[in-house]
Amino acid sequence: MTAGPTDSPAGPAGPADGAGTLAGRGGTEARPGRAGRLGGVDGPWVAALSLANLGVWVGWFGPLQLLLARQAELLAPDAKASALALVTGVGAAVSMVSNPVFGALSDRTTAAAGRRIPWVVGGVAAGAAGLLALARAGSIAAVTAGWCLAQLGLNAAFAALTAAVPDRVPPGQRGLVGGWLGVSQVAGILLGTALAASAGGIAAGYAACAAFALLAAVPYVLLRGDTCLAPADRPVFRGRAFLAGFRIDPRRHPDFAWAWLTRFLMNLSYSVSTMYLLYYLTDAVRYEGDADEGVLVLTALNAATVLATVVVGGVLSDRSGRRKAYVIGSGLVISAATLLLAGWQTWTGAIVASLVLGIGYGVYTAVDFALLTDVLPTAADHGRDLGVLNIANALPQVLAPAVAAPVVTHLGGYTALYALAGTLALAGSVLVRRIRGVS
Known part of the structure; x- marks a missing residue:
């Protein structure tokens, strides 16, 4: 996957x-090129x-x-x-x-x-x-x-x-x-x-x-x-102020804070659910063939449904003017896929779960990115703010082994692991509703 x-x-x-x-303050506008549709x-x-x-x-x-x-x-x-x-x-x-x-x-x-x-x-x-x-x-x-x-x-x-x-x-x-x-x-x-x-x-x-x-x-x-950005508009660099800028006050920018938390939960769910897939096939599914090939098959099926839904989901959200409904719905689909892995531990179940996970993740990838760009705190700091949001992508990859290993070893095995992944995705979906500045 x-x-x-x-x-x-x-x-x-x-x-x-x-x-x-930026242009209004003396900067230069971007070269627009040919206007799109x-x-x-x-x-x-x-x-x-x-x-x-x-x-x-x-x-x-x-x-x-x-x-x-x-x-x-x-x-x-x-x-x-x-x-x-x-x-x-x-x-x-x-x-x-x-x-x-x-x-x-x-x-x-x-x-x-x-x-x-x-x-x-x-x-x-x-x-x-x-x-x-x-x-x-x-x-x-x-x-x-x-x-x-x-x-x-x-x-x-x-x-x-x-x-x-x-x-x-x-x-x-x-x-x-x-x-x-x-x-x-x-x-x-x-x-x-x-x-x-x-x-x-x-x-x-x-x-x-x-x-x-x-x-x-x-x-x-x-x-x-x-x-x-015109040189006259560039702020004076002060090390302490530069570092302090990475702390974005959630009380002043609550939509940004909720967007960060929901992305973190969704990515933690995804990291937890994919890191032990090889062992899941060998230990839980009892896959009879080459487990490496089995992972490759599931990855290809998952990628196919991601590619089939990622652009379509983004376009539909643009046309409707709504973001949260698509993010919530895709999160629920991701949660359903992880629960399939928890409760239907067969090769057929793994195939169905991979396809369903790709559908949910494809829509989520496109629409959540659009939603995140709609809640950035300041126009002058797009790069910094998106970088802070990208921590919510990288941090789950660091934390996932520490979260998943004790669950698999001591707290219920793969059923508990994928139930946890589903719970994390569900929490991420529900908390999207706390974002007020986006429809």
Whole structure:
């Protein structure tokens, strides 16, 4: 099943709050390009943004799905599990910190090319350098250092690309754009895995992922469709004030706080429900074939239904002008899928659950992203605020092992594990109703 990595309390923050506000204070508006059918961003810009995001996801998941595990097995055959946990755990910590920091730095960038593009260029270059360093790593320490560099670079690019959506996309198109970004996520996981598996070795796999990440960003950079900040409008940098900005007061911005919490709960549910899938097939389902192939089948089925629903869900939410109903409904579908895994522990049940989970997660991915961009506290800090929200994506991946292991071992096995995942998704769905500034 696919993994999820890694958005004014008074209402949505569209282009009038982003590029328009900056222009009104002396900044430069984004180059609009050809108007799309909905009067917002056009098809080439959405395609270029999605392709650049695809490159970032390939850079992440080629290593995560295959290459890091193979490298840990090669370098530390007697302690491969703990070595892999060390590398991915440190990398996740770097991701949680770097994403909001680079997002905040891009908010303050006054380059002629725009606020975000320099960080996309520098980010994919640093990410590719990290991947190439991994290709030459000869120890677990070197692997950890290379993966941290890759995480730093790719998170810088991802933070800038994500912030471009509230900068440029009007609220009525954000579900559509969020849907295509969801497609790039799923496709990136599959393509990253395919490149890693077919390149002809660990070093070649890293090189293939690095090359794709670099090339995928080129069309977005060449379009130069970015908002600009005039040097006179850039706030004076003060370290203490910069760090204090990452603490967003939930009393002043309750919609943002509830959006963060609901995303955290939904991602924790997803991480808990997918991390032991291989063991679930062998220990609970008693799958008679190759369990690795069984996981691959379930992942493919899940990805198919995600791809079938992610753009459709986003478009429908745009046309209806409603976000919460779709997020709540998709959360209930995700909860139902996890409860199927808890109560119907057969191969047929696993197949049905994977299909249902993909339907719910596809709609959730597109519409929740659009909802998050509608509750950002300030137009001047889109990158920082989306980075803070992205912590709700990374933190569950760190916490999931600590949550899931004692449940499986001591508190009821896989039935209890998937019941817990369903409860977390249900809680996330219900709490979406606390968001007041979005329909």
